[in-house]
Amino acid sequence: MTGEVNMFKLPILPFLQRYSRSEPSRPQAQALSRRSAEKSSRLRGATVTNGLCPYCAVGCSQLLYTKDGQLIDIEGDPRSPINEGTLCPKGSNALLLALNPHRVKNVLYRASYSADWETKSLDWALDRIARRVKEARDADFTARDEQGRTLNSVRNMGTLGGATLNIEDNYLIKKLFCGGLGVVSVENQART
Numbered sequence: 001m002t003g004e005v006n007m008f009k010l011p012i013l014p015f016l017q018r019y020s021r022s023e024p025s026r027p028q029a030q031a032l033s034r035r036s037a038e039k040s041s042r043l044r045g046a047t048v049t050n051g052l053c054p055y056c057a058v059g060c061s062q063l064l065y066t067k068d069g070q071l072i073d074i075e076g077d078p079r080s081p082i083n084e085g086t087l088c089p090k091g092s093n094a095l096l097l098a099l100n101p102h103r104v105k106n107v108l109y110r111a112s113y114s115a116d117w118e119t120k121s122l123d124w125a126l127d128r129i130a131r132r133v134k135e136a137r138d139a140d141f142t143a144r145d146e147q148g149r150t151l152n153s154v155r156n157m158g159t160l161g162g163a164t165l166n167i168e169d170n171y172l173i174k175k176l177f178c179g180g181l182g183v184v185s186v187e188n189q190a191r192t
């Protein structure tokens, strides 16, 4: 005897009788255990915040669900004309960008002429970048050209944005570096 199922011996008659009745079938009351009845979506009661997928220039809208200040889920926003509630596999996994225990929260710094990397905090890195930007600007700021025309320009540094920057990020970068500091070279790869 083999393990194959003989299709001709399956009891299909009750199935046909049930679905060939002329009268519409009435909804039946479902028997639920208390445990089943008490179950609900984990999103029920969560606070919903609008978000934007940080990964690429498509800019899919997301809904961020939090409970007690903790992020518990990220879903596509059905109101978005861009993604209409969908997210690609990468965007669907955005929750783990925030909650992944392997997420790097420090920077590695190697001082000039040193052979060793040092682990530094993000605050340290931001202070260091701000100081270096100030030093570079002070060294190159040009108020006027040779003919006395106003320039207020800085040409010894620039910024290059990536696809993970949304339009608000790019607006602030343009405002700070161009209008605020006088940096001429402000570019973004993704054109968001």
Ligand code: SF4
Binding pocket: 053, 054, 055, 056, 057, 058, 059, 060, 083, 086, 087, 088, 089, 090, 091, 092
């Ligand atoms: S969900 Fe996918 S397609 Fe949409 S922005 Fe994120 S990475 Fe891009």
